[in-house]
Amino acid sequence: MKKPIAFFAHHQGRGHANRIMAIAEHFSEDRQVSVLTAGPDYFESVSSSVEVVALPNMIGETVPTARLFDEPTPSVMHCVPLGLPSMRKTMRTIVEHLDDRDIGLFVVDVSSEIGMLGRICSTPTVQMRLHGDRNDVGHIGSYEAMVGILAPFDERMEQQDYPRHLRDKTFYTGGLCTTRDQVLSRAEARQKLGLPSDQKIVLVMTGGGGSGTPYAPLTIAARAVPDALWLVAGPVLREGHETDFPNLKELGWVDNVTDHIAAADIVVASAGDNTVHEIARAARKFVVMPEWRYFSEQHRKASELVRLGAAVSAPYWPGDYEGWRGLLQRAEELDTEALATLHEPAAAARAANWLEELCDQLWMGDAQRIASPLLKVV
Numbered sequence: 242m243k244k245p246i247a248f249f250a251h252h253q254g255r256g257h258a259n260r261i262m263a264i265a266e267h268f269s270e271d272r273q274v275s276v277l278t279a280g281p282d283y284f285e286s287v288s289s290s291v292e293v294v295a296l297p298n299m300i301g302e303t304v305p306t307a308r309l310f311d312e313p314t315p316s317v318m319h320c321v322p323l324g325l326p327s328m329r330k331t332m333r334t335i336v337e338h339l340d341d342r343d344i345g346l347f348v349v350d351v352s353s354e355i356g357m358l359g360r361i362c363s364t365p366t367v368q369m370r371l372h373g374d375r376n377d378v379g380h381i382g383s384y385e386a387m388v389g390i391l392a393p394f395d396e397r398m399e400q401q402d403y404p405r406h407l408r409d410k411t412f413y414t415g416g417l418c419t420t421r422d423q424v425l426s427r428a429e430a431r432q433k434l435g436l437p438s439d440q441k442i443v444l445v446m447t448g449g450g451g452s453g454t455p456y457a458p459l460t461i462a463a464r465a466v467p468d469a470l471w472l473v474a475g476p477v478l479r480e481g482h483e484t485d486f487p488n489l490k491e492l493g494w495v496d497n498v499t500d501h502i503a504a505a506d507i508v509v510a511s512a513g514d515n516t517v518h519e520i521a522r523a524a525r526k527f528v529v530m531p532e533w534r535y536f537s538e539q540h541r542k543a544s545e546l547v548r549l550g551a552a553v554s555a556p557y558w559p560g561d562y563e564g565w566r567g568l569l570q571r572a573e574e575l576d577t578e579a580l581a582t583l584h585e586p587a588a589a590a591r592a593a594n595w596l597e598e599l600c601d602q603l604w605m606g607d608a609q610r611i612a613s614p615l616l617k618v619v
Contacts, residue, residue, distance in 0.1 A: 244345020244604050245273035246596060247338065249355050252280030252298065256515050257350045259419040260369075260393060260589075262287050267593035275342065277335055296334055297327035317379050318354055332358060339364045346600040348391070353383035360386040365603050367391055367596065370411055371514075372545065373536035376402060380536075389599055391592060393417035393514060395583045398545045414592045415585020418518035422499035430504035434497075440470050443569070444505035446498065446516065447475035447532075456483050458558035463489035465562035466569060474501055499523065507572050512539035517546065521584035524577040527552040528568060551580035 246268070250257045258280065265274050266288060275292035276284060284293045302325055304310040309323040322328065335355065339347060339362050347359040350369035359366030368383060370392035375381075384390060384407050392399070396413040431438055443466070447454040453476030463471050463486040471489045495501060502508055502523045509528040510516050520527050529552040531539035546552040553571040555564070585591070 243269070243272050243597075244600055245275065245342050246346045246348065246600055247274070247342065247344045248276045249335070249347070249349045249352065250276055250278035250280065250283070251351050252278055252283070254513075255283055256419075256513060257369075258283035259515060260417060261348075261350060262291075263417065263419040263589040264592045264596070265291055267590045268597060272597065273342070275338065275344075277338060279331075294334065294338055296331045299325060299327045299331070302327060316377070317382055319379050321354065336362055345604055346388075346596060348596060353379050356383040357386055365600070367599070369393065371538055372398075372400060372542040373534070373538035374541065375536050376404070381407075388603060389595075391595070393588065393592065394518075395585065397549060398542070398583065400541060400545065412592075412595045414588040414595075416518040416521055416583045417514070417588035417592065418522050418584055419515050419589070420499055420519050420522070422497065424499060424523050425503045427504060427506075430500045434500055434504055436504055437470065441466070441468060441507075442470045442472060442505045443507045443509060444501050445471065445473045445509045446501075447477075447511055453478040455558055456480075458560060459489055460484055460486060461560060461562065462565045465559075465565035472501060472505070474498055507569060512542040512546070514542075517542070518584050521551070521580045521582075522586075524581040526572045526575045526577060527580055528572050529554045530558060546580075549579055549583070550576065551583060 248261045250261050258278070261276060262284065268274055274290070275294060276287070277294045277296055278284065279296040279298040281293050281295045287293065304322050305324045312323055314321060335358060338344070339359065344364055347364045347366040348369070349356045349359065349366060351371060356366050356368045365388040366386070367389045368387045370390045387410070390407060390411040392411050392413045394413065394417070395415050399408065425433065428438065436442060445454055445459060454473060456477040456479045459471060459473060460483050467488060469488065472492055473490065474492045474495050477491060499519065502520060502525055505525055507526045507528060508520050509530060510520060512529050512531040529543045529546055531543040531554070543552070543554050547554050553568065553575065555568050559565045559568060
């Protein structure tokens with residue numbers, strides 16, 4: 242009988258959940274799959290064959306005493322507040338699940354501490370690899386404790402400072418996009434959305450992991466290029482002093498984001514994993530404006546996109562007309578093929594196949610009795 246595979250899904254943003262669901266649907270039918278998460282609502286559309294285990298949501302909880310709060314965080318960890326019953330319950334739930342289900346492979350998307358917990362529980366564990374400045378002892382120690390590392394992007398996007406011994410144990414799926422809507426031609430998409438056929442359209446979009454696109458710079462963009470239609474998909478962050486313009490339109494959340502990307506000449510967006518690959522799938526000219534994330538995740542990813550000639554970027558949102566005009570001019574000069582080749586249609590299936598093969602290889606053959614020096618009886 243095949244060993245079960247369990248996932249841990251970080252609850253910040255929908256990207257982790259969408260990625261796990263995309264991978265899980267490619268597992269063989271006789272593979273038991275489960276997900277442990279503090280964001281179970283993200284998995285409402287997951288297959289009924291996938292067990293979803295709710296973990297406590299610790300956001301907003303406070304450490305009970307000042308003395309506990311004053312205890313320093315050890316260098317080998319990132320987020321380990323003391324005195325929280327919900328954290329003990331989270332760890333207990335994970336440990337009991339790994340034990341009760343006899344999990345063969347634990348896939349963590351993402352957390353260094355949870356990855357280490359899997360290893361401490363004697364469960365083979367895989368960590369999802371994200372971009373960022375992650376050469377600290379906490380990240381490196383967790384990566385080294387893994388039986389493998391899964392990177393949901395093209396190997397060409399890997400950072401040069403990622404250690405070779407870790408790269409050797411990393412499986413690169415190619416660009417993994419969880420959006421499946423058909424990509425229409427520019428003309429077809431514009432006709433479907435009722436957009437002008439001959440006007441330059443710039444789409445600005447943001448994901449669900451941050452506070453929204455800052456609106457004030459977009460008002461400058463609309464004035465800098467008044468002949469273009471600026472469409473804004475997703476939430477925006479207003480400061481209260483902005484002036485609206487007729488060529489700048491807020492769409493809010495849209496269900497058919499793929500159609501809007503396909504209709505655009507240029508897309509301005511963050512460097513979220515799925516966002517990048519949505520734009521790559523449609524082969525659009527890309528202005529990447531990374532959002533703040535822990536360990537500079539999006540900024541490092543944006544740097545790799547620029548290095549590959551797949552996108553242009555700016556150190557900050559332009560606040561003047563010429564800044565916007567220059568940025569769009571550089572975007573116009575991009576060869577969209579450089580970005581398009583970073584998307585791999587079969588990435589989720591490749592990830593699933595690799596995880597299943599790794600799990601099966603780890604548990605094949607006869608058990609080996611290995612004497613531990615700590616347990617040796619003299």
